[in-house]
Amino acid sequence: MKCGAELPDGGRCQKPAGWGRDTNEGKCKDHVDSKNQTVKKEFLKYLENHVTTVQSAAQHVGKHESTIWKWRQQDEEFDKKVEEAKGQQKKKRVEKVKDSLFMRIIKGDAAASETIFWLKNNAGWESQPDAQVNIAQKFDGMSIEDKEKKLEEIVES
Numbered sequence: 001m002k003c004g005a006e007l008p009d010g011g012r013c014q015k016p017a018g019w020g021r022d023t024n025e026g027k028c029k030d031h032v033d034s035k036n037q038t039v040k041k042e043f044l045k046y047l048e049n050h051v052t053t054v055q056s057a058a059q060h061v062g063k064h065e066s067t068i069w070k071w072r073q074q075d076e077e078f079d080k081k082v083e084e085a086k087g088q089q090k091k092k093r094v095e096k097v098k099d100s101l102f103m104r105i106i107k108g109d110a111a112a113s114e115t116i117f118w119l120k121n122n123a124g125w126e127s128q129p130d131a132q133v134n135i136a137q138k139f140d141g142m143s144i145e146d147k148e149k150k151l152e153e154i155v156e157s
């Protein structure tokens with residue numbers, strides 16, 4: 001028996017049935033869940049190209065976050081790609097926020113509460129409430145360059 005999965009070139013996979021899966025039945029390791037592979041690709045594409053979270057990207061492809069987690073445990077390559085895409089999210093968040101609230105913060109147009117909101121949501125920032133107000137208020141006296149530098153420091157830390 002062969003795997004027999006349909007290949008992009010129209011041929012059939014010639015690997016033995018169950019190849020790479022400790023069995024001699026069914027499709028080979030590369031093709032056993034080809035339907036999931038398509039969803040995985042879609043999921044990764046979304047995660048790589050949007051400012052989003054694993055949870056939202058999972059929803060986008062109609063899966064629960066726990067399914068993504070399960071796939072990550074089963075599929076090392078997928079896991080690696082998810083991890084890479086997650087690493088890119090931080091950078092993307094900085095870029096995106098620069099266009100909106102980030103610009104308002106550095107121009108001094110944002111309220112302290114907005115600055116705190118941004119820090120908490122985009123920088124994983126978790127200080128005591130008093131310290132948050134303190135830092136947010138300090139932004140008011142800074143030059144635009146200093147504010148930009150400070151915010152980037154916080155995001156990257």
Ligand SMILES: [Zn+2]
Pocket residue numbers: 003004005013014015027028029030031
């Ligand atoms: Zn195959």
